[in-house]
Amino acid sequence: MIENWFLILGFSAALLAVGLYTLLTMRNVIKLFIGFEVISKGVSLALVGTGFARGHVLLAQSLVITFIVVEVSIVATALALIINIVRKTNSLDVRKLTKLRG
């Protein structure tokens, strides 16, 4: 069963990489939100996949369900922020959000 685990983790890692790439390179703030979604899929896959490969499906399921609830809350907050940002700046371009330097 362990080979299964690494296969699943491999796909999960690929999803995470794609998500990270999106966060790093995309300019549309809504695309950034898609990046977050892809990362979440990677994480959910890792959790359930681990449970599946190691025989703890029930526990993994509960964890993933809770995680999905967290994901929805974050999505709602992020989208609320995005809508407010567009109202203020009339643009979806993340390059316009560079007033603060960090």
Added chain:
Amino acid sequence: MIFLYIGLPLLVAAILPLVGKISKKFLPDLLANGVFLTLFVLALTSGRRLIGSGPVLQQFRWMGEDTGIALAVDGFSLFMLMAIALVTLCVGLYSINYMEHYGSKSVYYALLLMMMTGMNGLVLAADLFQVYLFLEVAAIASYALVAYGLEYDELEASFKYLMLSVVASAAVLISIAVIFGMTGSVGFAAVAEGLRALDSRAAVGFCSALFIMGFGLKAALVPFHAWLPDAHPSAPAPISAILSGLLIKVSGVYALTRIFFNVFGLTPALSEVLMWTGMVSIIVAAMLAVGQPDMKRMLAYSSISQVGYVVLGIGLGTPLGIAGGLFHLFNHAVAKGLLFLNSGAVQQATGTRELDQMGGLAKRMPLTAGTSIVGALSITGVPPLAGFWSKLLIIMALVQARQGLLAVLAVLASVVTLWYYLILQRKAFFGKLEERWNSVKEAPFWMSAATVLLALIAIGVGIFFAAMLKTWIQPASDALSQGVQALSIGGF
């Protein structure tokens, strides 16, 4: 009744928007601050008896039946609960005046209560996944609170903060998934046992790295600090205070410490990594703080620097080092909370955060200036204020452990800290009173009350530091020093 720490804020938060429809300001003020005060008193009084004989695992009984909720308290958790309640109380009191013009006070207090629920839940959790879950509760509340004023700066800062945080969360969850795969469980005790039986260094190292990345971002350790200098200044002042004073420590330092000490066990390699990460934070942030024109930005960089001290002390791993780190955590929470609250008072009075535009405010706002001096001197480590003792402990611990280089660097960084705080005090409060600030008034009652309370605590803890160490820091430090064994006592 440990569940009260989570249940009470949650319940009051849930009904607050409804209450807000009846009474816009008075009832929300009263209810929220009532909760904070209750929990603070609770932590001060009953907690000690509870853990008198070691860590406690309490089952929550609902109507006489056992629910599945078992909450764990030991010296470390109790210490954090007390600190959380104290600073949140002061922030709540301050908000009575400061948040007048932001609108929807009931929703504001509801979010503040949710942040407290999240922080308390994190501290009381005995399970890796639950640490993550409550971390997110507090984080979501914080995203909304940072952007609360709905001005451009706040929205941008909050959005960037959110985007970086989700990466941190992903790192933490992947690490949890791997640990879950290796040991078949996510509870602290089961994982600790499982990891000891397995002894697979590389995998634990990988997971540790991910945890440092994830929780390190929450704690704003360099190089994961980039979000903080934007988020903390842009947020409304009481939120900056609670973020800098509590959130970065609870969701960053506490989570990291708890997992590394009681679940993984502190190895020499891990200790080195933590200490040097802390030291890098101390130095880089202190350097960056010096040139800042914006008052709150300087305070934000200072937070990053001081959290470095905490991580340095705790990372050392010796009982003295841990005690110093934890004591500094408390002192910084009090002092930085104080300073940010005062910055809000200054911003409200003068309308600006630029240091160069201020000057001589001490004549018009003596209370604010006085408490600011107390806060600044405490952080810098000037006797007899509290910060002096905590920094001294950390440096002593470093010397004792033959970490001479780190000790010297810590002392040098302290000098830099003193320098930029003196700049801050001089530019804002002393010097010539500018013309346009002639009609500036002192801060309103509750705002001053909150900051005076914090200042008194900084002074009091400084004078009675031995008592503070014995009653609060020692049990916390012991709980950590016992390392992985701590969990088997009391039947976690």
Added chain:
Amino acid sequence: MIGQILLLCGLLLFSIFAVLAKDLIKSAISLALASLFLGIIFFVMGAPYAGVFEISVVAGLITVLFMLTIALTKSGGDVRESKAATLVFPVFFILVALIDIFVMKGLLPKLQVLQSGAESGTFAEVLWKQRTFDLVGQLAVILAGVFAVLALFRKKDNHD
């Protein structure tokens, strides 16, 4: 096994398409399809509740929220993604895939895991009895999200 790999590939492909697509609506649909695949994967792995949740919440609810946002932010105009980002992506992806396969194959014999017995109880028992505190956390996170949205969309009468 083959079926699983096909499903996983489907998930990955639709996710990539969602990221690279120029039209946001196509992105949304692609993301929903990816969620669908993930839900099916969950079913196949013996996690039917997670599968149902994934499909109804992520493919359903989040897609709806997503569409809502796209509609509400039309005034943001079109943002042209940099051509470079789209072109570099295949290179990036192949690199990642290679490192991924290499690491996973290399780790195979090395990682030690605890042998564990079979899981006991039904799902309902696990969720409601063992993970009860998680449910408190879920309630908290939902409330936090609700208040966040309330705060961010509030009407402001007098703001200084």
